[in-house]
Amino acid sequence: MILERIAPETGLSKDYVALIARTATHRYKTYQIPKATGGIRTINHPARELKLLQFWLVSSIFSHLPVHPAAYAYRKGRNILANAVLHAAQSYLLKVDFRDFFPSITAFDISRVLEVNAPLFSSPLHPDDYRLIRLLVCKSGRLTIGAPSSPVLSNAVMFEFDVYWAERCRSQGITYTRYADDLYFSTDRPQALSVVFAELQADLARRQSPRLAINSTKTAFTSRKRRRLVTGLVLTSDRRVSMAARQAKD
Numbered sequence: 001m002i003l004e005r006i007a008p009e010t011g012l013s014k015d016y017v018a019l020i021a022r023t024a025t026h027r028y029k030t031y032q033i034p035k036a037t038g039g040i041r042t043i044n045h046p047a048r049e050l051k052l053l054q055f056w057l058v059s060s061i062f063s064h065l066p067v068h069p070a071a072y073a074y075r076k077g078r079n080i081l082a083n084a085v086l087h088a089a090q091s092y093l094l095k096v097d098f099r100d101f102f103p104s105i106t107a108f109d110i111s112r113v114l115e116v117n118a119p120l121f122s123s124p125l126h127p128d129d130y131r132l133i134r135l136l137v138c139k140s141g142r143l144t145i146g147a148p149s150s151p152v153l154s155n156a157v158m159f160e161f162d163v164y165w166a167e168r169c170r171s172q173g174i175t176y177t178r179y180a181d182d183l184y185f186s187t188d189r190p191q192a193l194s195v196v197f198a199e200l201q202a203d204l205a206r207r208q209s210p211r212l213a214i215n216s217t218k219t220a221f222t223s224r225k226r227r228r229l230v231t232g233l234v235l236t237s238d239r240r241v242s243m244a245a246r247q248a249k250d
Contacts, residue, residue, distance in 0.1 A: 068162035090186035097218035101181030
């Protein structure tokens with residue numbers, strides 16, 4: 001069981017690890033910061049002992065979970081520029097944003113992704129392990145902005161979604177990437193992205209895990225005739241990427 005591994009490798013006793021797990025929801029400092037694009041972002045920062053256990057899970061367990069090539073956030077060797085470059089050559093762009101992305105990913109989603117990928121772990125996970133992991137990475141049954149385990153788990157939970165949409169788009173001559181909660185679709189085919197958006201809405205409505213909702217205020221259809229932004233970078237009319245927007249924001 002994981003508890004037998006965590007204790008000696010972190011220097012904490014098994015009883016203390018179990019206590020941290022049982023009380024994890026109350027071991028966060030919650031505060032708010034303004035978003036660059038307006039509004040307020042709630043941060044839930046885990047206490048030192050909880051963060052230690054979350055880091056252990058990231059390196060020892062979650063690092064074995066698959067991440068799709070279309071996912072560009074929270075990955076070594078990937079960045080906002082690499083994501084933007086993939087869309088620079090196309091004429092039409094659709095950006096879709098998820099509302100409350102991390103908190104929308106629940107303890108159920110975490111258990112499911114661990115169970116689906118059970119063969120990838122060097123040691124089998126026991127049902128008690130699933131419960132311990134859920135408690136350690138969730139606050140009130142949901143992922144939080146601020147926990148070091150949330151980014152890698154979000155990419156793993158989104159793996160099946162990314163598989164489906166990467167293949168669906170490839171078959172239609174559309175480029176698809178995801179940067180955290182932002183989806184980007186680009187193509188040279190007029191009207192193709194309107195069809196994609198309708199299909200995306202239907203797909204999200206029928207998916208049981210994760211249950212995600214589109215932030216309609218941040219959905220944007222653009223073309224080379226207008227200013228196109230991908231992860232804060234401008235796609236220019238001559239099919240290149242400009243750092244101007246990022247520099248202005250910084």
